[in-house]
Amino acid sequence: MHHHFNAYRHHAAHPLASVDARVKLVSALALLVMVLSSQGVAFPLAVAALGLALCLHLGTPLRILALRFSEPLFIAVMVLALKTFFSGTIPMFSIGVAGWELVGHRDGLAAGLLIAGRILGGVSLLAVVGFSTPFTELMAALSWLRVPQVLVDIALFAWRYLFLLLEDAQVVYNAQKNRLGYVGCRRALSSLGTLAGVLVIKAFDNSQSITTAMVQRGYDGAMPASVHRPLRAVEVGSAFLLVSAIAVLRLMS
Amino acid sequence: MLGKLHNMRVPAPGGGGLGRGIAAAGWPVSIATVFLFLPSPAHAMHISEGILPFPWALAWFVVLVPFLALGIRQLNALAREDLSMKPLVGLLTAVVFIISCMPIPVPTAGTCSHPCGTGVSAILVGPMVSVIIAAVSLLIQALFLAHGGLSTLGANTLSMGVVGSFAGWFAFRALRRVGGSLALAGFIAGLVADWATYATTSLLLALGIRGESPLWPLVVKIVIAFLPTQLPLGILEGVITAGMVTLLYRKRPDLLVKMRVITEKEVPGNA
Numbered sequence: 001m002h003h004h005f006n007a008y009r010h011h012a013a014h015p016l017a018s019v020d021a022r023v024k025l026v027s028a029l030a031l032l033v034m035v036l037s038s039q040g041v042a043f044p045l046a047v048a049a050l051g052l053a054l055c056l057h058l059g060t061p062l063r064i065l066a067l068r069f070s071e072p073l074f075i076a077v078m079v080l081a082l083k084t085f086f087s088g089t090i091p092m093f094s095i096g097v098a099g100w101e102l103v104g105h106r107d108g109l110a111a112g113l114l115i116a117g118r119i120l121g122g123v124s125l126l127a128v129v130g131f132s133t134p135f136t137e138l139m140a141a142l143s144w145l146r147v148p149q150v151l152v153d154i155a156l157f158a159w160r161y162l163f164l165l166l167e168d169a170q171v172v173y174n175a176q177k178n179r180l181g182y183v184g185c186r187r188a189l190s191s192l193g194t195l196a197g198v199l200v201i202k203a204f205d206n207s208q209s210i211t212t213a214m215v216q217r218g219y220d221g222a223m224p225a226s227v228h229r230p231l232r233a234v235e236v237g238s239a240f241l242l243v244s245a246i247a248v249l250r251l252m253s
Numbered sequence: 254m255l256g257k258l259h260n261m262r263v264p265a266p267g268g269g270g271l272g273r274g275i276a277a278a279g280w281p282v283s284i285a286t287v288f289l290f291l292p293s294p295a296h297a298m299h300i301s302e303g304i305l306p307f308p309w310a311l312a313w314f315v316v317l318v319p320f321l322a323l324g325i326r327q328l329n330a331l332a333r334e335d336l337s338m339k340p341l342v343g344l345l346t347a348v349v350f351i352i353s354c355m356p357i358p359v360p361t362a363g364t365c366s367h368p369c370g371t372g373v374s375a376i377l378v379g380p381m382v383s384v385i386i387a388a389v390s391l392l393i394q395a396l397f398l399a400h401g402g403l404s405t406l407g408a409n410t411l412s413m414g415v416v417g418s419f420a421g422w423f424a425f426r427a428l429r430r431v432g433g434s435l436a437l438a439g440f441i442a443g444l445v446a447d448w449a450t451y452a453t454t455s456l457l458l459a460l461g462i463r464g465e466s467p468l469w470p471l472v473v474k475i476v477i478a479f480l481p482t483q484l485p486l487g488i489l490e491g492v493i494t495a496g497m498v499t500l501l502y503r504k505r506p507d508l509l510v511k512m513r514v515i516t517e518k519e520v521p522g523n524a
Binding site: 210 | 303342489495
């Protein structure tokens, strides 16, 4: 997970990384709506290709890109296969598998391609935003978009302490494993329960010490408001033109 | 997942990550390939980005809004009384995030599944605040891990955060009320939260992708596709929840009292 979260550092020098997070997020959401409401497969696939190209241009290492896309790609392929063979009414081809005859349907293939295209298009858009924007800027952008502040605060707390808890979990897990805590189903179950309990205790204890430290620095229950620099007309105008052009292309397709 | 998460680090003595360790412990992962031939859609427990058509994705956000609003209101009220509430909920969100990142393969559905963790959070902070925890956890997963998605955040939070949390919380409270032990109540709460989440996910998916097909046969197919993994995974989640509650009771009963899970009288030595 560290390489997912730290992917941004590879791209900090890229021009896209310096674009305001609000502009990127709003543009991505607008394109996402277009992808989801698309009735043809060409548009979602074109957005997926654009997103993938941007990710590569950002300099995202192929390994990280493969990790990010592996699950959605797998789901897309499975949807495609299942829709082709198990839905639809117009036979297109058939193959024999272990004595079974599987019939592929033209309309099933079309429906599967559409869903697979939407999955890949949507995931590509989020990948571009995620790879080119630091977490804190994304949260500030969500705050600007009027996402309730308490949600943003909780996300920032979770983000800050996620890695500490992961470290703790790994330490406890290794200690359990070295004491044969995962030998046999019953002991493994017990060890997992203990691991979850230890994590909760650490979460409680950390929250107390964090609060004490924050109160000493003036925390009164409200996190400092995110400071946004003024939106640059060039960025907003460019994003508007790009999204509009894509919308026109979608209408034409 | 932890194994994968930490694979950029120096392996610790004993080696291997948590995910691999679970697998090595022989967790029941079904390979009932016969189910591969059932006509079921492939999906993760988190509904993937792009699977739901826009109107359905929007509809689940609308359904979610009142629960989120009530959760925010309750959390703000709690935070006014106790300044440590927001950091605590943030840390519990990280715990739920870690628990719900442990992938278990679902060959019959063509994807991975995982525990929810919302049963744990519902017991500790109540179902309303647990909705917030699930929403934030799912948001981070969608943005940075491509688990779930922004457009499916409403549907995923509804199944995991709302239905999972409330089912787990009601089961726990009901069993405690009739005199059930903490371990039993925790186990059933985890089990019910997990299974309720998957049942709801199946329903939401079927509603979103059925097209002209009849609804309930499709729901049944999706449920069947997940059964080989979800049956044992629900039990796993129940055991984790029970283990967590009993460990807290033995080691830190003060925390359970603070979170109003037990009363002062139930603390060992106070009876």
